[in-house]
Amino acid sequence: MNTKDLVGIGIGPFNLSIAALCHDSPKLDVAFYDKKPSFCWHPGMLLPNTFLQTSFLKDLVTAVNPQSPFSFLNYLVSKKRFYAFLNNDRPAISRYEYNDYLQWVSQQIDYLNFDQGIEAVDFNDGHFEVHLENHNQPIQTRNLCLGTGKRPHIPSAIQSQYDKERCFHAIEMANQQRDFSNKRVTVIGGGQSGAEIFLHLLNGYDGAPAEINWISRRSNFLPMDETCFTNEWFSPNYIDSFFPLPANTKYNIVDEQKLASDGISESTLKSIYETLYEKRISGDEHNYRLRPNRDLINAYPANGITLEAHNKFDGTTEQYHSDIIILATGFENAVPKYLAPIKHRLAISDDQQFLLGRDYSIQWDGPSHNKLYAVNAGRYSHGISEPQMSLMCWRSATIVNDLLGEDFYDLKDDCSFVEWSNSQPFEPHAHKISA
Ligand SMILES: Cc1cc2nc3c(=O)[nH]c(=O)nc-3n(C[C@H](O)[C@H](O)[C@H](O)COP(=O)(O)OP(=O)(O)OC[C@H]3O[C@@H](n4cnc5c(N)ncnc54)[C@H](O)[C@@H]3O)c2cc1C
Structure with missing residues (x-):
């Protein structure tokens, strides 16, 4: 064969x-x-x-x-x-x-x-x-x-409520026809997918919900950092410097870089803000709540599905009663x-x-x-x-x-401006000493 x-x-x-x-x-x-x-x-x-x-x-x-x-x-x-x-x-x-x-x-x-x-x-x-x-x-x-x-990540606090109709992962969102008319909808997750789904709900693409909650663990609805030096982390040179580091160091670095890849696009944030602003002008503004800084602690069937969240800002516990829960909680x-x-x-x-x-x-x-x-x-x-x-x-x-087994593609890249590791020791140019 x-x-x-x-x-x-x-x-x-x-x-x-x-x-x-x-x-x-x-x-x-x-x-x-x-x-x-x-x-x-x-x-x-x-x-x-x-x-x-x-x-x-x-x-x-x-x-x-x-x-x-x-x-x-x-x-x-x-x-x-x-x-x-x-x-x-x-x-x-x-x-x-x-x-x-x-x-x-x-x-x-x-x-x-x-x-x-x-x-x-x-x-x-x-x-x-x-x-x-x-x-x-x-x-x-x-x-x-x-x-x-x-694999979609389903937080352990909500696993018992997970199903394809009422409590599902964001990656399932458009896989079937949805009708959120008059439903209380809660979106969990403050990354790009959570933001896109919140905007989608605000725009009423799948019917006008009675209530929209957007809950995030992060301290605010934070932007993706797309600036030039941050983008150097997405260059071949950076991988060459990063790969040889000890495992613990790498874990710490990657966790610190989270917003370089998992933040929300500035254009999406702007669209959400504009939509909220227009709603305020028209007086149509009381059916949504933006709630960052909340940790999901429990979920159980009562009044739809009841979610309990810990408010890390003021230390209180909050409840959300939802007919639909959308988990924009990433992947694992x-x-x-x-x-x-x-x-x-x-x-x-x-x-x-x-x-x-x-x-x-x-x-x-x-x-x-x-x-x-x-x-x-x-x-x-x-x-x-x-x-x-x-x-x-x-x-x-x-x-x-x-x-x-050969360099079929030439992958050499030396256009990075940042020196990450100490492989090229600094050699100052000889200074001219003026007499
Ligand atoms: C909504 C969304 C938007 C994103 N947007 C961006 C972006 O703008 N920029 C960016 O850089 N990254 C983005 N990403 C991150 C990343 O680039 C994508 O997730 C990308 O699709 C990953 O590609 P992949 O090939 O690893 O996996 P996938 O796209 O997940 O493909 C995996 C494939 O494997 C198949 N498969 C699974 N099991 C089996 C099996 N047993 N046998 C055969 N086939 C199987 C599946 O059917 C699937 O087609 C985004 C991610 C998501 C979820």
Whole structure:
């Protein structure tokens, strides 16, 4: 049986980027699988007027191969929208457009396979065996790339109330028709998704709620820091400096950098503020409450669902009675079930993080030339950029170079202005001493 060079599990943007770069190197024999019937990027959060938090130039391929047929610019030209796109002059592209671009790429690559979930992965006789749902014969491959994303985080205080209708995660929001008319709706979470959903509710896209509460643990509805020096954390240079640091140091740094990736876009904050302001002018302003600084402590069925929250600002306890609760509470790591047959051979930390090498492969006790690369898994090994799309294409090229065993893509980058580590000792220029 034919043994592949690489099998990619999951086709989200991250593995799609690797697949698009593999197209540049015909000598690689690769296949990618996803359980979805076709490509769609977080369909449950494809809400109207939501925008990418990343430049369209940081697409699947451009940073390492601007001549690739899969660039965003080629997409625009192919769709005959190039001039209209420029005339539109938006600071960020919509998530609809980005999803349309990703779908356009996915339709052109013949080694992507949809409607084929992965059930299990094993390792025998020098290769991985990838078992597809509803297939008897496993696929054989020398290397794997795990790209199955993260799991929605459901806070323990509310787990007993969780269901798909009344108390659900934000990622499910648009997966079914919703009608919030005359309902008391509470949104939990002060990041970008919470903000987008709060705005969506204020605008009455799914009916006019009787009441809208927005609760956040954070001290305020805080913006994402998108300034230039903060953005240097999203550069290849930074990863080179960050990777060798001790694990504890890395954890502290990443936690301190939270608002560089998890804050709310300034444009979303502005839209919310403007909407509230307009409501105040029209006198239509009494059905919403913005409540930062609250820790969720309990949830139980009474008067709809009753939530109890601790107000960290004044130390009181508050109650919210809700018909609908939307959890914009982010995502967490989990070792995918399909890895069960080989999980004991992988290096995994107590908090379910894979221990990754510099080449994004998981440390394991198998042969070193059989690699399990993992994307969206290295926040605490490679840095804050890992779950984001900023360096997606550069990471993909790092993996493809590693697979090929050569510098197929030139990934050297020395345009950072900040020196993070002490690798280049300061050598002052000799001063001229004037007589
Ligand atoms: C709403 C939202 C907006 C975001 N916006 C931005 C942004 O603007 N900028 C930015 O940098 N980052 C953004 N992110 C963060 C990040 O870039 C995205 O989450 C991105 O989709 C991660 O890509 P991924 O390929 O790792 O995973 P995913 O997109 O989650 O894809 C994983 C895929 O794996 C498949 N899968 C799962 N299990 C199996 C299995 N057993 N077999 C086969 N297939 C399987 C799933 O069907 C899915 O298609 C956003 C995240 C969210 C949730």
